[in-house]
């Protein structure tokens with residue numbers, strides 16, 4: 118493990134454009150369980166009934182009831198963990214240029230990351246379906262469902278429902294970032310779902326070192342990743358950052374704040 122941490126720290130110290138691809142695994146330590154898999158939300162409720170845009174348009178109050186019960190409290194109170202914070206720190210050091218995430222919890226931004234590309238939008242914000250006005254989810258009045266904007270329009274979560282497209286801008290920007298990076302950190306995701314699945318492949322084809330941080334090997338491990346650091350995202354990324362600090366490297370630009 119220690120040797121792999123050193124290898125990651127070395128690659129990052131040399132890197133001019135690192136991109137991180139993150140998924141549900143990075144937020145588990147913040148108390149947010151993954152949607153998919155055992156104990157996940159999609160095991161409890163049918164996403165086609167409660168997370169599809171048609172269902173929302175048909176009966177926004179019903180979908181909101183489920184969202185408030187299953188998600189809102191969790192996301193309102195969740196705080197970034199060491200993994201989110203380490204990625205924000207890498208950006209500050211001039212090593213990391215962007216985070217591509219499949220998560221909707223807004224924790225990368227909460228940790229201080231500035232360039233976050235969100236494939237599935239964000240549940241930390243709501244958007245008015247009439248005037249496009251935005252409101253923080255934790256500020257929303259959910260005494261009456263669905264929550265409404267001051268213009269009278271219905272608020273929807275600013276995330277991508279089933280049946281909706283990935284925002285085209287997010288897709289284009291992530292492809293560009295993946296093709297230009299020299300190191301890609303794949304953190305807390307097996308990247309099985311498109312379009313995330315493409316990103317490590319694009320990075321690899323562009324000559325980048327792909328470093329995977331996951332508790333268990335994934336299909337990426339043998340086919341795409343240069344190496345896997347098997348462990349939880351928080352402790353692993355903290356150790357990597359510590360090692361970079363100890364080696365006295367401030368990233369490619371040589372300037373740290």
Ligand SMILES: [Zn+2]
Pocket residue numbers: 245246247248249250266267268269270
């Ligand atoms: Zn409005």
